[in-house]
Structure formats: structure tokens, C-alpha cells
Amino acid sequence: MxxxxxxxxxxxxxxxxxxxxxxxxxxxxxxxxxxxxxxxxxxxxxxxxxxxxxxxxxxxxxxxxxxxxxxxxxxxxxxxxxxxxxxxxxxxxxxxxxxxxxxxxxxxxxxxxxxxxxxxxxALTRRTESSFDPARRITNPLPAADEAGPHGFGREPFLRALVVELARTAETTHGPSAAEHLVAQVGATVGAQMEDEYRRARTVFDRLTPEQIAESYVRLKAAIDGDFYIISVTDEKIELGNRRCPFGDTVRQAPTLCRMTSSVFGGIAARNHHAAVVLLDERIAVGDPECRVTVLLGPAAQHTTGGHHYHAPPP
CATH class of the missing domain: 3.30.565.10 (Histidine kinase-like ATPase, C-terminal domain)
Structure with a gap:
């Protein structure tokens, strides 16, 4: 939070x-x-x-x-x-x-x-609580491309402001935990659709390899004007950097939106490697010059206590 x-x-x-x-x-x-x-x-x-x-x-x-x-x-x-x-x-x-x-x-x-x-x-420990590892919703929440008119306030600035303000309002009204839950749910659903698009574009039907997962991350972030790049990929870990946030400088007003990246990345990795942990090591949203994100896969994720944990959905 x-x-x-x-x-x-x-x-x-x-x-x-x-x-x-x-x-x-x-x-x-x-x-x-x-x-x-x-x-x-x-x-x-x-x-x-x-x-x-x-x-x-x-x-x-x-x-x-x-x-x-x-x-x-x-x-x-x-x-x-x-x-x-x-x-x-x-x-x-x-x-x-x-x-x-x-x-x-x-x-x-x-x-x-x-x-x-x-x-x-x-010096505190936490009571047992529900996890923010939501399932994908069936209804497609993405707006259709023809919804934007040719004149007036641009669609992208409007939607960016809308998302940031919704996250801030949820945090103010219901607390940071509720805001994170909301953002995680959106990330889980949209991330699954973005994975489907990547599979169609690359004609992939089997489990995504770590290299393919990393490529899908960079592809989907570039599509929404992020500037992610791959630092390293192994069978157990993907490391990425990011020079530009898709939400622009306004993300500093709602750092909760970083949970969107965590949920999208974690969901894709967990669906293909049974479990995943996302570590947001550095974030533009809290004043760092770039983002640094580490995604742990499979057994490496199962033996990690920190970070955001994600699991494959049941069959």
C-alpha cells in the first residue's frame, strides 16, 4: 500500500x-x-x-x-x-x-x-486474511476502439485521468487495501485478455516459456505506452526495467496503480508456471527514476515469503 x-x-x-x-x-x-x-x-x-x-x-x-x-x-x-x-x-x-x-x-x-x-x-505480525489473487471475469471490460469521437477531449488523457481518480477515490473512501483489491481485479482480467492476444499474435498454444512471458510483458506494456525492457531471463526469474509509466506522472498521485502491473505480470506467469511472485523493487510511482520488476516462477516463487503471490487457477 x-x-x-x-x-x-x-x-x-x-x-x-x-x-x-x-x-x-x-x-x-x-x-x-x-x-x-x-x-x-x-x-x-x-x-x-x-x-x-x-x-x-x-x-x-x-x-x-x-x-x-x-x-x-x-x-x-x-x-x-x-x-x-x-x-x-x-x-x-x-x-x-x-x-x-x-x-x-x-x-x-x-x-x-x-x-x-x-x-x-x-514488530507486528498479521492476522490471516484473504489474498488479492482474483480470478478473471468473463465479461470483457475493455472499451471498443470506436467509442472515441473525432473531436473534443482526447480519449487517452480522459481514460488515464479516470483510472487514476477511481483508484484515489477508492483509497480515500474505503482505504488502501480496498483500492489495491480493485486494481488487482482489473489487472487479473485485463492481463488474461492480453495473454490471449499475445498467443494469437505468436500462434502459441502450449505453456509460455519464460522468454515468451518476458516478451509478452514488453509487448503489452508498449501497446499502452509503457517502456519496459528485459534485463535478464532464466527458468526461475524474469527481471525487467521500465523507463516510462503508462499512467504518466499522475501515477505519483496514486501509487496503488502499481498493483496493476503486479497483477497482470503475476497472473500471466502463474497460469503458465503454476505459481509466481512479483517483486516491485523500484517504482517511478514513489520517486525512483525507473521501475525494476522481478517475477519469480514456479518453485522459486513457492519458496519466497515476500512480494505479491499468484497461483494458477484450478482446472
Whole structure:
């Protein structure tokens, strides 16, 4: 789940802290520990608001046993170094020290271009919940090509704005989890149709090989104005980069839409290799210069705890 603070004001940070606290309270197996986790989040977000001077993206990944909180910004990076309790008269340094005491694995990583990611593992575990691995719907949701008129507001900008605003509204009204579920469902259905189109274009009837899956990813993203390219392909793993998001710069206002890529890629891979895990390692939506996506296939996916998990539908 992702949130954007732009502009990064104190009031916006407090509202996000409240939303994070409510989310953790709903899903944590240890309610008594939620306040400590919320305090860690407050310290990291507060530091970014004070020092970054620009947009801030907050990501909570709870695909593994414990939630990983990451705060992305475009401000200068720094070396973490050893953390000790500051002197009583010191006005700085307590936030990171406190976060290191109440959570685990506090790290600071510079982005490849500008900015940094401060990440920590919160001391919570998650209750058993439903997975976002939806089945393909039978009804075709794609618009017909002749629906756009020759004049007036262009179809592509309108549809892009429509999708982004729907995702933002779902997140605002029902929470980030509901927005991710909505986007994942669209991705599952549209991804299956895109796989069918690729099979027809390439006359493929058997299981797609990893190379064919990677080619299908690049093909379908290019068709919607993405700029994905293949970094490497093995029997167990596909690595891709992306220089341009199909949603344009507006994706930074709704990072939840990254779940669309995860669901499309994961669904295609799982249908052909029984199981798949998608790792969104870098994302334009949270300030990275490019996207980096890793798709684990078959046994490699079955032995991975992190990332988004997908499974082949029953016969």
C-alpha cells in the first residue's frame, strides 16, 4: 500500500499517521504493539517532512510475516552509522534511535538518481486474511476502439485521468487495501485478455516459456505506452526495467496503480508456471527514476515469503 504526501505538511503527516494506525489496528495480531509501530512510522515520516523539502511517498508492504515500512523522498541521503541515545540537551537524533529500538532492520538507501529510502521492519505480525489473487471475469471490460469521437477531449488523457481518480477515490473512501483489491481485479482480467492476444499474435498454444512471458510483458506494456525492457531471463526469474509509466506522472498521485502491473505480470506467469511472485523493487510511482520488476516462477516463487503471490487457477 502506498500514500503520497504532496505537499508534505505537518497536518498531512498527522493524517497519514492516524490512517496507518487504524490500518495496523485492523490487521495486527498484537493490538498492544500497534502504538509502538505507529510511533516508529510517525518518527520516520516526521523526519522526511522536516528535511526532504518535497514530495514523500510512504509504502507499507505486509506480504511477509512482518510489515516493512518504507519512506521515500527526493531529499539528500545520509549514512545511518551507529545509533545511540542522544544527550538530554540534544534537540536531534532521538527519532531514528527510537525507531531502531522499537522496530528491526532500520536501513537508509540512496536512490539511483536523487533521494533516499528509509526502511524498517515493524514488530507486528498479521492476522490471516484473504489474498488479492482474483480470478478473471468473463465479461470483457475493455472499451471498443470506436467509442472515441473525432473531436473534443482526447480519449487517452480522459481514460488515464479516470483510472487514476477511481483508484484515489477508492483509497480515500474505503482505504488502501480496498483500492489495491480493485486494481488487482482489473489487472487479473485485463492481463488474461492480453495473454490471449499475445498467443494469437505468436500462434502459441502450449505453456509460455519464460522468454515468451518476458516478451509478452514488453509487448503489452508498449501497446499502452509503457517502456519496459528485459534485463535478464532464466527458468526461475524474469527481471525487467521500465523507463516510462503508462499512467504518466499522475501515477505519483496514486501509487496503488502499481498493483496493476503486479497483477497482470503475476497472473500471466502463474497460469503458465503454476505459481509466481512479483517483486516491485523500484517504482517511478514513489520517486525512483525507473521501475525494476522481478517475477519469480514456479518453485522459486513457492519458496519466497515476500512480494505479491499468484497461483494458477484450478482446472
Amino acid at each position: 502506498d500514500w503520497l504526501l504532496a505537499p508534505p505538511t505537518g497536518a498531512a503527516a498527522q493524517a497519514l499517521r492516524d490512517e496507518l494506525t487504524m490500518f495496523l489496528s485492523r490487521h495486527a495480531a498484537e493490538p498492544a504493539q500497534v502504538s509502538n509501530a505507529a510511533l516508529v512510522a510517525s518518527e520516520l515520516i516526521g523526519n522526511a517532512v522536516e528535511h526532504a523539502g518535497g514530495p514523500i511517498w510512504v509504502t507499507l508492504d505486509w506480504s511477509a510475516t512482518r510489515p516493512v515500512l518504507a519512506v521515500h523522498d527526493l531529499g539528500p541521503s545520509f549514512e545511518l552509522g551507529p545509533l545511540t541515545l542522544p544527550e538530554a540537551t540534544s534537540e536531534r537524533g532521538r527519532g531514528l534511535w527510537l525507531a531502531s529500538q522499537l522496530a528491526k532492520d532500520l536501513t537508509v538507501a540512496a536512490k539511483r538518481d536523487t533521494g533516499k529510502r528509509v526502511q524498517v521492519v515493524l
